Amino acid sequence: MQRPVADRGAADRAAQLGRDAVLSATPVRLLTMLYDRLLLDLSRAEQAQLAENWPAASEQLQHAQAILTELSGSLKLDVWDGADGLLALYTYVTNALVMANIHRDVARTRESIVLLEPLRQTWHDAAAILPAAPATLGAGALGIA
Template sequence: MNGYQAKRSQYVQDAVLSATPAGLLTMLYDRLLLDLARAGAAQEAGDWGTASSNLLHAQDIVGELMSSLRTDVWDGAEGLMSLYTYVRQTLLEANTRRDRTRTAECAEILEPLRQAWHEAARTGQPAPVAQNQDAPRSLGVLGVG
């Protein structure tokens, strides 16, 4: 690893370690959509190895989003979990069937969510989390944290 790569790696690590829960969520969504864009471009070019690598990474991110979703503190969490489940299955199919349209479908589904998370993180205004008064305050936006 050259000096630039080492500095960049350290910067990214520091950014992740110091990020708020909402900041981490926006980072995950940004990388997820980047993976989908890269996978789509690779699929268009017939570069199936690169497409597969990006789709697998996207599936890992969706799995992380699923594991961090607090379904016990937000009424809408079950619906979001269903959406994540659908996206993860569709990404699997996009990869195994080499189907660019499925990759694009996932990007179309996830982009509005990415924008919403960025807006919530920017304004610092949590969306309606839970009606549960016992929920910890540190959960942040939409019960993730």
């Protein structure tokens, strides 16, 4: 069933506002936005798994994996000593989400939330004390060290 024209217009405007927010965000804001969406995806996946709505769970888990791929690709391994450890965590969680999807395993989704939520909060805390800087995006780069 197609949405009425007024609903599509509102959805289009909301999507444009979202795109504008991303395009005008600082690198640190982009990072916090990615973490927020990652945890939202995982929460939605967990709820869908509990409701045994496997298609919805799969969609959310796959989107979370895409975010983790972007976060992994943005790490500058040669600049920051902690990058290797963070990359290992991203790899572990990505693999856990694949298994959560394949085996319909809500425990792995929950474990991923438990592992990533403190990082999300830490990035938000760090963002609150950093001065704002304009975004300079390259192909897939968030500009984070």
